[in-house]
Amino acid sequence: GDSVTQMEGPVTLSEEAFLTINCTYTATGYPSLFWYVQYPGEGLQLLLKATKADDKGSNKGFEATYRKETTSFHLEKGSVQVSDSAVYFCALSEDAGGTSYGKLTFGQGTILTVHP
Amino acid sequence: SAVISQKPSRDICQRGTSLTIQCQVDSQVTMMFWYRQQPGQSLTLIATANQGSEATYESGFVIDKFPISRPNLTFSTLTVSNMSPEDSSIYLCSVSGRGRHGYTFGSGTRLTVV
Numbered sequence: 001g002d003s004v005t006q007m008e009g010p011v012t013l014s015e016e017a018f019l020t021i022n023c024t025y026t027a028t029g030y031p032s033l034f035w036y037v038q039y040p041g042e043g044l045q046l047l048l049k050a051t052k053a054d055d056k057g058s059n060k061g062f063e064a065t066y067r068k069e070t071t072s073f074h075l076e077k078g079s080v081q082v083s084d085s086a087v088y089f090c091a092l093s094e095d096a097g098g099t100s101y102g103k104l105t106f107g108q109g110t111i112l113t114v115h116p
Numbered sequence: 117s118a119v120i121s122q123k124p125s126r127d128i129c130q131r132g133t134s135l136t137i138q139c140q141v142d143s144q145v146t147m148m149f150w151y152r153q154q155p156g157q158s159l160t161l162i163a164t165a166n167q168g169s170e171a172t173y174e175s176g177f178v179i180d181k182f183p184i185s186r187p188n189l190t191f192s193t194l195t196v197s198n199m200s201p202e203d204s205s206i207y208l209c210s211v212s213g214r215g216r217h218g219y220t221f222g223s224g225t226r227l228t229v230v
Contacts, residue, residue: 034219044159044208044221089158093212093219103149104210104219106159 002027006090006107013080013114021075021110023064023090031092033057033066033073034104038087047075047088080114087111118143118211122222129199129229136195137225139209144189150182153206153224162207165192199229 007022025031035047035057048057053068062077073090090107119142129135139148150162162182163171171184186192196203209222 043223046219102147102212103161103164104151104159105161108158 002031002092002094002105004090004092004105004107006088006110008108008110010111010113013112015082015114015116016079017114019075019077019080019084019112021088021090021112023073023075023107025071025073025090025092027071027092027094029094030068031094033064034091034093035062035064035073035075036089036091036106038089038109040086044089080112082114082116085112085114118145118220120209120211120220120222122209122225124225125223126226127228129227131200131229133199134195134197135199135227136193137207137209138193139191139222141190141211145211146189147212148186148192149210149212150184150192150194151208151210153208155204159208162194196227199227201229203227204229 003026005024032051034049036044037047038044047062048059048064050057050066053066056063056065064073064075066073087109089109091104093104094102121140123138127135148165151159152162153159161174162177163173163184165171165184165186167186167189181197183195204227206224206226208224210219212219
């Protein structure tokens with residue numbers, strides 16, 4: 001079955017440091033890939049997504065590129081801020097056809113803490 | 117993207133009782149999903165609910181414990197039955213669509229079983 005593996009955390013960085021959170025996946029087809037973020041005490045929010053190989057998703061300074069050859073979707077940000085402290089989840093979805101995506105399979109989540 | 121209203125937002129329940137969680141969507145959607153997020157853990161899919169058919173449960177989840185209703189294309193309920201402290205989690209509903217966001221999540225129900 002499908003699976004998503006994220007780098008283990010927690011990750012602790014100083015403000016303005018470079019961030020990479022690794023994510024690799026296993027899927028039978030050609031999934032869509034997502035990064036979700038969960039800020040303390042809040043719900044799950046979509047950060048970015050990519051639906052086909054070589055697509056780059058980007059939002060709020062975060063980027064991730066869909067690499068089919070390495071089955072990866074690593075999250076990067078050039079300069080993190082204290083407000084980026086949150087839990088980050090990589091996820092994939094197989095195409096359900098029609099107008100819907102199928103179910104999401106999540107990675108285990110990576111806790112990011114950014115210090116001033 | 118769709119907007120989901122999920123109720124209740126939190127509850128504290130006695131062991132052995134049941135709690136029903138509701139999700140109302142502001143548009144018609146084909147597929148609704150129910151997830152569980154145990155403390156400090158990732159999200160795990162409980163079941164997929166399609167209107168007019170039985171829900172499809174993931175491995176480790178059974179209908180007797182987590183009965184689901186999907187009476188129409190905008191509403192679904194998940195019941196956590198005969199609760200034990202191990203059921204203490206956040207439960208979330210989600211819908212998918214081909215819009216910019218792909219998926220929308222409810223705000224979650226934080227359940228504590230004592």
